[in-house]
C-alpha cells in the first residue's frame with residue numbers, strides 16, 4: 001500500500017460493505033455480535049470446515065492455534081524461511097524453536113523432501129505456509145505430519161480460495177488461519193480467522209481469544225469468570241461487517257485477481273530476464289501478490305535498483321520476501337551456526353513484487369509492464385550487454 005499512482009496493493013470494497021458497516025453503526029452493537037457469527041459461518045462454509053473462529057489478526061490466530069495444540073517451551077516447529085515474519089514470530093511467542101526447511105523453487109513452499117530430515121525427538125508441529133496463495137504440497141505435509149505424530153498448522157493467511165487436488169486451503173492441517181489485512185484477498189482492515197474440524201481446538205481458541213472465558217454461552221452468563229490465561233484477540237463487529245460483505249463477494253474478488261495475474265503472465269512472458277510464477281495443474285492458486293523474479297544472472301543490488309526505479313515512476317514494488325532466518329534478530333538466536341537456506345536465499349534476492357489488486361485496469365497493467373521493460377533495458381545497458 002502507499003500513495004503511488006499504481007500502488008502495490010489496494011482493497012476491493014463495494015457499497016455492500018459500506019451498508020453492512022452502517023448496519024452495525026445503527027445497531028450500536030460493536031463487539032461480539034451477529035456480524036462476527038455470520039463472518040465465521042461464511043468462512044467455515046466456504047472452506048468446508050466444521051468451525052471458524054474470528055480473531056483480530058492472522059498473527060493472533062496462529063498464536064492461538066499453537067497454544068491450543070500444546071506447543072510450548074522445549075518444542076521445535078518446522079517451518080519455512082520464505083514467508084512473512086509473523087509465521088516464525090508466533091512460534092517464538094509460544095516459546096518454541098523454529099526449525100527452518102528450505103523451499104522448493106516452483107511453488108516457493110517448503111520442500112517436502114527435506115521435512116523428515118528436520119524432525120527430531122523435540123519436533124511438535126509443522127507450521128506450513130501457502131506462500132503467495134499457493135497451496136501446493138499441503139497434502140504431502142499433512143501426510144508427513146500424520147506419519148510422524150506431529151500437528152500440522154496451516155498458515156493460509158495468503159491463500160483464501162486456493163486449493164490443492166480439490167481440497168481447499170485451510171482444510172489440510174489440524175487448523176488453518178487466514179489473514180484479512182488490506183492487501184489480502186478478503187480485507188477487513190485487521191482481522192483473522194481460524195478454521196478447523198477439531199472441536200477441542202475450536203473451543204480452546206474461542207476461549208483464548210476472549211480472555212480465557214469458557215464457551216460462548218458460559219461467557220455470556222458469567223462475563224467475569226475466566227477458566228484459563230487468555231488474551232483479547234476479538235474482532236470488532238465493524239471489521240466483521242466488512243468481512244461479511246467481502247465473503248458475499250468472494251468468487252468475484254478471487255476471479256478479478258486471477259484475471260490480473262493471467263494478464264501479467266501473458267504480457268510478461270516475452271521478457272527473458274524474468275522467471276514468472278508457475279502453478280501446478282493440480283493446484284488452484286488464490287493470487288495474493290504477483291511476484292516474478294529476475295534470472296540468476298542478476299544481483300540483489302540490481303533487483304533493488306529495479307524496485308527503486310519502479311517506485312520513482314510512481315509504481316509500487318517490493319522485495320517479497322526477505323528471508324526470515326537472515327533477519328538479524330532471528331539469526332542471533334542461532335549463535336555460531338545460523339541456518340543456511342540456499343534456495344530461499346537465492347530466490348529472495350531476486351524477487352520483484354509488482355502492483356497487484358482486483359481493481360487493476362488493463363491500462364495500469366500495461367503501464368507497469370512497459371515501465372519494467374524500459375528499466376530492464378537500462379539495466380542491461382548498465383551491465384554492458
Ligand SMILES: Cc1ncc(COP(=O)(O)O)c(C=O)c1O
Pocket residue numbers: 056057058059060083084086087129155157158179180181190191192
Ligand atoms: C504468511 C503470513 N502469515 C501471517 C500473517 C499475519 O497476518 P496479520 O497481518 O493479519 O497478523 C501474514 C500477513 O501478512 C502472512 O502473509
